[in-house]
Structures are given as structure tokens and as C-alpha cells.
Amino acid sequence: MVAPHLGRHPDDDDEMNTATHTAATAGVDTAGAGMAQTVYLNGAFTPLEEARVPVLDRGFIFGDGIYEVVPAYARRPFRWPQHLERLKRSLAAVGIGNPLDDAGWTRLVTELIARHEWADQFVYLQVTRGVARRDHAFPQGVAPTVFAMTSPLVPPAAELVAQGVAAITLPDERWLHCDIKSTSLLGNVLARQAAVQAGAAECVMFRDGFLTEGSASNIWVARGERLYGPPKDNLVLTGIRYGLIEELCERTGIALQLRRILREEVQVADELLLSSATKEVLPITTLDGRPVGSGRPGPVFAKLHAAYQQAKAG
Numbered sequence: 001m002v003a004p005h006l007g008r009h010p011d012d013d014d015e016m017n018t019a020t021h022t023a024a025t026a027g028v029d030t031a032g033a034g035m036a037q038t039v040y041l042n043g044a045f046t047p048l049e050e051a052r053v054p055v056l057d058r059g060f061i062f063g064d065g066i067y068e069v070v071p072a073y074a075r076r077p078f079r080w081p082q083h084l085e086r087l088k089r090s091l092a093a094v095g096i097g098n099p100l101d102d103a104g105w106t107r108l109v110t111e112l113i114a115r116h117e118w119a120d121q122f123v124y125l126q127v128t129r130g131v132a133r134r135d136h137a138f139p140q141g142v143a144p145t146v147f148a149m150t151s152p153l154v155p156p157a158a159e160l161v162a163q164g165v166a167a168i169t170l171p172d173e174r175w176l177h178c179d180i181k182s183t184s185l186l187g188n189v190l191a192r193q194a195a196v197q198a199g200a201a202e203c204v205m206f207r208d209g210f211l212t213e214g215s216a217s218n219i220w221v222a223r224g225e226r227l228y229g230p231p232k233d234n235l236v237l238t239g240i241r242y243g244l245i246e247e248l249c250e251r252t253g254i255a256l257q258l259r260r261i262l263r264e265e266v267q268v269a270d271e272l273l274l275s276s277a278t279k280e281v282l283p284i285t286t287l288d289g290r291p292v293g294s295g296r297p298g299p300v301f302a303k304l305h306a307a308y309q310q311a312k313a314g
């Protein structure tokens with residue numbers, strides 16, 4: 001009764017869920033995956049429910065690791081070179097040795113995708129500093145833990161694209177290296193939960209009166225036909241969609257400027273957008289319960305969304 005757990009539907013009755021939980025998979029939300037998942041751990045491919053990491057892994061003890069989320073369309077990783085570059089930047093920034101060369105990373109991602117039948121997938125890659133007795137300072141001579149998994153990538157529902165999502169504003173209470181794609185995500189987790197508890201899909205965070213980003217997305221502001229985004233500095237994760245949106249703006253004739261954006265500018269925006277690997281680009285149509293601009297997805301979103309779909313297909 002273990003395997004069917006992977007294919008269970010969220011509406012399955014509790015008894016079924018309880019009966020199929022095991023110590024390894026309890027609480028793992030694989031609903032919708034629809035097939036057995038194979039993950040990669042330290043050089044070997046293994047069924048998800050059999051993958052184990054020692055409790056002294058520094059990822060578990062300290063959140064001492066970095067990660068990537070790579071979308072794949074029609075079984076091809078999208079903007080893979082950019083994701084690989086960011087992965088290497090994150091490793092270098094936290095002083096974890098790169099465990100694989102470029103060809104090795106590419107083989108890993110390709111093989112993981114090939115082992116799953118979904119046309120569209122998102123690949124999660126994680127590297128932690130490895131397993132060692134608990135001590136804050138880096139351990140010497142310890143091999144990093146390398147973990148990778150893939151899941152079905154379902155594009156945002158047509159209803160979200162047509163109507164937009166709700167967001168709330170929050171103070172950005174995270175650390176000062178949000179540019180590193182670190183697995184230490186407690187600040188992001190608490191921010192997302194605050195949004196969910198307020199009935200919203202995402203938060204829009206501010207530090208010292210300026211826009212930073214969402215809990216798991218970048219935020220963009222449109223005034224007329226112009227789009228603004230926060231600068232690529234240590235206060236935001238430079239999403240791989242930054243580069244993509246720069247290209248799409250050029251292609252569609254939208255003027256783009258990256259600069260510090262005041263809270264007051266966000267409050268009078270004609271449009272607010274969010275972007276991420278899994279959400280693509282989505283309109284935020286209410287902020288703190290008030291309509292953004294007309295309260296409907298606007299023309300800048302429409303252009304970027306259409307161009308994004310073309311880029312995915314290309």
C-alpha cells in the first residue's frame with residue numbers, strides 16, 4: 001500500500017491517506033504526480049520514498065545549502081544555461097565546492113527528465129554542505145550532499161491568467177543576501193504563510209520603503225506602457241525571469257527600467273506582475289484588498305504573457 005500514495009488525489013479520504021503514509025513519505029505532498037518519482041541522491045537514482053539523508057546533514061541542521069528550480073517544457077529545460085550559472089554563483093557565494101562539472105549537471109537534469117513521462121516538469125536541484133557533527137564553522141573534507149527531483153509542471157490556471165491573483169504587502173524581514181538562492185527560507189516561508197492566511201496568493205515586500213520581491217517570485221510594476229523592476233542587488237533574488245523579461249520587453253516594445261521603486265509607486269501602479277519559474281508571469285490584481293489599477297489584468301501583462309508562451313514553445 002505504499003506505491004499508490006504517490007498517485008493519490010488530495011480529495012482521497014483520510015483513512016486512505018493515513019493507511020498509505022509511511023515514515024518516509026508522511027506529509028510528502030506528491031498528489032498529482034500520478035507516477036512513481038525517481039530522485040537523484042549523491043550519484044544514484046532511487047525511488048523518492050527510499051531516498052534518505054542523515055539527520056546530521058547541514059541542510060537539515062542549519063539550512064546550509066543552495067537550490068535551483070528549473071522549468072522544462074516539452075521535456076527540454078528552459079533557460080538551462082542561466083539556471084546553471086546561478087547555481088554556480090550560489091555555490092561560490094556560500095563556499096560550497098561545486099560537486100559536478102557543467103556536463104555532469106546537464107546530464108543529471110537530462111536523465112531525471114527522461115525518467116519521467118510528463119511533458120512539462122520542474123526540476124529541483126539542491127546542494128548542501130554535507131554531513132558533519134553539529135558545529136557552525138565549515139567542516140573540512142566533507143562531500144556536499146547533492147539531491148535532485150522532478151515534478152509535473154502545471155501552468156497557472158487560465159482563471160488566474162484571466163483574473164489575476166491577490167497579494168498583500170509585508171515588511172521584508174529577511175537577511176541581506178537574498179541574491180543567494182539559499183535553502184534557508186524561513187523568512188520566505190513565514191511571509192508566504194502570512195499571505196495565505198490573509199487569503200492571498202503572494203506577498204509584495206518592502207525594505208526601507210522600497211519594493212524588494214515576493215516570497216517566491218519577483219515583482220514588477222507597470223505605469224502606462226513602461227515596466228519597472230527592482231535593481232539586481234543583494235536585496236532580491238535575480239530571477240531567471242529577469243533576463244527573460246528584459247528580452248520579452250525588447251521584443252514587444254515595452255520600455256523596461258530597473259531601479260529602486262518606492263512603496264508609493266507600487267500603490268499607484270497601473271499593473272503589478274509577479275514572475276517565477278513555476279508561475280511564469282501573472283497579474284496581481286488586488287493588493288491589500290484594493291484593486292491594482294483597473295483591478296483587471298492590463299495590456300503590459302497581456303503582451304508579456306503572450307510573449308512568454310511563445311518563448312516557452314520556441
Ligand code: PDD
Nearest residue numbers: 069215216217218237239240241276277
Ligand atoms: N522561487 N524571488 C524569490 C525569493 C524566489 O524564491 C523566486 C523563485 C524568484 C523568481 O526566480 P526565478 O525566475 O528564477 O524562478 C524570485 C522558486 C520558483 C521556488 O523557490 O520555488
